[in-house]
Amino acid sequence: MSCATVPVRRETKKVNEIANIDPSFKYIKAHLLDGNVYILYDWHFDTTANLLNGYGSFLDINRNIISSRGNVKYRAKTYIEPYKIDISDISLLETNVPGPSLAGGLTVVTGVTAGIGVYCLINPKACFGSCPTFYASNGDTLEIQAEGFSSSISPSLEKNDIDMLYTARAKNDFVLVVTNEALETHSIRYANVLVFEKQNDERVFHSPEGIFYKTKGILPPTGCHNNNGECLAEVVNVDRIELFSLADPDNLDSKEEIIVTFEVENDGKVGLLIGKRQTLLTTFLMYQGLAYMGESTTYWMAEFERNKITTGENIFGLLGGIEVFSKDTYGNWILEGEINETGPIATDFNIIPLANNQHGEVELKLRLNKGLWRIDYLGLATISEQVAPILIQPYQVETITGTETFPLSNLIENNKYLVTYPGDSYRIKYRLPFENAELFLDSQGFYLEWIRDEWVREQNFRKLNLMFNRPSQYLKVAAPEYKKIEPFMEETFWNSRYEKR
Amino acid sequence: MLNCCSTIKAPIGSVPNRKALTTDAYGGWLEMTINSSNDSITGEFIAANEDSIYIMQNGEIQIYAISNISFARVIIFNNARGAYLIWTVAGSLLTISNGGFFIFTLPTVLVSGILTTVAESKRVNYLDYPSNGFKELSKYARFPQGMPEGIKASDLNPRLTPKR
Numbered sequence: 252m253s254c255a256t257v258p259v260r261r262e263t264k265k266v267n268e269i270a271n272i273d274p275s276f277k278y279i280k281a282h283l284l285d286g287n288v289y290i291l292y293d294w295h296f297d298t299t300a301n302l303l304n305g306y307g308s309f310l311d312i313n314r315n316i317i318s319s320r321g322n323v324k325y326r327a328k329t330y331i332e333p334y335k336i337d338i339s340d341i342s343l344l345e346t347n348v349p350g351p352s353l354a355g356g357l358t359v360v361t362g363v364t365a366g367i368g369v370y371c372l373i374n375p376k377a378c379f380g381s382c383p384t385f386y387a388s389n390g391d392t393l394e395i396q397a398e399g400f401s402s403s404i405s406p407s408l409e410k411n412d413i414d415m416l417y418t419a420r421a422k423n424d425f426v427l428v429v430t431n432e433a434l435e436t437h438s439i440r441y442a443n444v445l446v447f448e449k450q451n452d453e454r455v456f457h458s459p460e461g462i463f464y465k466t467k468g469i470l471p472p473t474g475c476h477n478n479n480g481e482c483l484a485e486v487v488n489v490d491r492i493e494l495f496s497l498a499d500p501d502n503l504d505s506k507e508e509i510i511v512t513f514e515v516e517n518d519g520k521v522g523l524l525i526g527k528r529q530t531l532l533t534t535f536l537m538y539q540g541l542a543y544m545g546e547s548t549t550y551w552m553a554e555f556e557r558n559k560i561t562t563g564e565n566i567f568g569l570l571g572g573i574e575v576f577s578k579d580t581y582g583n584w585i586l587e588g589e590i591n592e593t594g595p596i597a598t599d600f601n602i603i604p605l606a607n608n609q610h611g612e613v614e615l616k617l618r619l620n621k622g623l624w625r626i627d628y629l630g631l632a633t634i635s636e637q638v639a640p641i642l643i644q645p646y647q648v649e650t651i652t653g654t655e656t657f658p659l660s661n662l663i664e665n666n667k668y669l670v671t672y673p674g675d676s677y678r679i680k681y682r683l684p685f686e687n688a689e690l691f692l693d694s695q696g697f698y699l700e701w702i703r704d705e706w707v708r709e710q711n712f713r714k715l716n717l718m719f720n721r722p723s724q725y726l727k728v729a730a731p732e733y734k735k736i737e738p739f740m741e742e743t744f745w746n747s748r749y750e751k752r
Numbered sequence: 753m754l755n756c757c758s759t760i761k762a763p764i765g766s767v768p769n770r771k772a773l774t775t776d777a778y779g780g781w782l783e784m785t786i787n788s789s790n791d792s793i794t795g796e797f798i799a800a801n802e803d804s805i806y807i808m809q810n811g812e813i814q815i816y817a818i819s820n821i822s823f824a825r826v827i828i829f830n831n832a833r834g835a836y837l838i839w840t841v842a843g844s845l846l847t848i849s850n851g852g853f854f855i856f857t858l859p860t861v862l863v864s865g866i867l868t869t870v871a872e873s874k875r876v877n878y879l880d881y882p883s884n885g886f887k888e889l890s891k892y893a894r895f896p897q898g899m900p901e902g903i904k905a906s907d908l909n910p911r912l913t914p915k916r
Contacts, residue, residue: 278774286900342897
């Protein structure tokens with residue numbers, strides 16, 4: 252007979268087992284030999300001094316509060332010393348797993364009913380989706396910094412993903428918040444931070460080949476134009492004012508070009524910086540594919556996992572990335588590189604190093620699919636050197652909302668995953684060696700979409716076959732339907748984020 | 753292991769709600785049956801030593817030999833079934849404000865509310881003896897380490913409970 256819900260669990264450990272206690276427990280109770288008890292948070296065990304340190308309350312045998320110490324270091328300038336308890340005074344240590352709150356389900360349903368229900372009923376393929384979302388403080392507020400492994404939509408597609416934490420403020424106690432804001436199950440194998448020490452105006456960027464370059468002296472563009480005219484204002488600053496075009500109404504596979512110019516005074520090796528994210532075209536196509544699978548989605552996904560589905564050209568490969576060209580001495584456009592990163596949530600920054608040193612007016616061409624990319628920033632950076640990162644694993648993971656009992660060990664041990672469900676969020680803590688540092692997120696995992704009832708009604712194997720085996724043709728067929736919802740997708744997408752309320 | 757599969761209710765105020773378990777330092781609510789007299793004893797679970805248990809009964813500490821206890825149950829927390837029920841009813845009424853979407857939202861809130869309330873009412877919140885040993889039950893005592901030396905029964909006060 253199985254229990255209806257995950258039960259409450261209380262663990263007690265003797266003091267000599269203190270090192271075996273998962274540090275991710277938010278609270279710990281230290282029962283003293285004399286019957287008094289400390290209830291502590293922000294606690295840690297000082298192995299050198301044999302002290303249990305933490306903030307909280309000290310209670311007598313009748314559980315009256317003798318004293319309390321709050322950790323107010325983030326709100327006040329006065330530092331309050333934590334309790335420091337000699338472990339020889341401790342008889343027993345207690346931790347609790349209170350089990351999941353069912354209220355979450357009810358509030359979520361209420362929230363969904365009130366919010367995303369309406370949006371998703373109208374535009375079911377515009378609902379928020381795509382992979383774990385990572386937030387970090389920019390010094391003032393938490394800001395979306397990265398989305399992990401967006402293209403890993405099944406276990407066999409698991410892969411790692413490196414994202415620049417462009418506006419994250421590095422500090423010794425660095426925190427990332429990871430959330431699941433979609434109707435998806437996320438399995439995160441690891442989420443490490445890559446750290447580079449830097450000086451003054453230096454920045455580090457990584458190329459599509461995975462090479463990290465230290466740069467300095469970033470030049471803004473002096474000119475930018477595309478088929479719609481001038482575009483300098485959209486790309487000159489990192490400000491979320493983005494350059495994008497709408498998809499071709501007759502064919503979703505249709506390319507456009509952007510010409511961008513820079514004035515380079517000093518001769519040297521340079522690279523084009525691109526800050527960009529995708530539009531919701533790829534999200535639409537992915538959801539549409541699942542909708543065509545309909546009630547047989549599990550069958551198709553299983554076939555895919557077993558490598559029993561072979562396709563011709565890949566539909567996402569056909570749409571492609573952002574190709575960067577420079578001019579040779581004869582004025583011919585030469586391909587310098589291509590950036591292609593799936594995901595419509597977080598703006599990611601990359602560098603395309605140019606093969607030859609540049610001087611004077613430098614003209615570059617970007618070739619990309621119409622209606623697929625939103626470019627926030629273009630710049631030309633002087634490359635100093637290639638650099639290698641220091642990899643930092645998390646030392647603590649706090650559950651904000653979620654059911655994982657040991658989130659830290661799931662993130663750092665081999666063959667384990669931190670599994671999150673809609674509305675879950677975890678606070679991941681790192682100890683960084685430098686405060687003036689460039690940070691990148693190195694994450695790996697995969698995620699599974701939850702099939703919506705609205706999708707199942709669109710089951711259509713003929714169109715599925717077309718999408719998989721003749722994607723060029725399919726992108727023409729699908730264009731009218733996408734164009735109907737394209738103007739509203741971005742707003743609908745961001746308004747349908749799934750939160751536990 | 754906690755037993756399956758339904759909730760038992762302790763007197764109001766005698767145990768915390770589930771979320772407060774991490775910060776509540778009193779003992780759970782103990783219900784026991786005594787072998788010799790078949791009497792039923794209830795009160796806060798204070799401590800268990802190797803051969804005896806301490807219970808706060810009507811404001812005083814009582815000590816019973818474990819060998820004389822035929823059955824015991826420690827209730828750890830009270831569930832939130834009542835609150836969920838009120839929530840479900842209120843949420844259902846609020847769907848009237850959804851206009852035409854009422855036909856979607858009312859069934860959604862009703863079904864999820866009823867399922868949540870039923871699931872909550874089945875949440876396991878107690879531990880039984882002898883199916884579990886007192887060593888396991890004692891994790892939910894005020895003093896899980898056993899009765900500390902030097903504490904007299906008269907030193908101990910009962911849990912402060914709200915006035916009814």
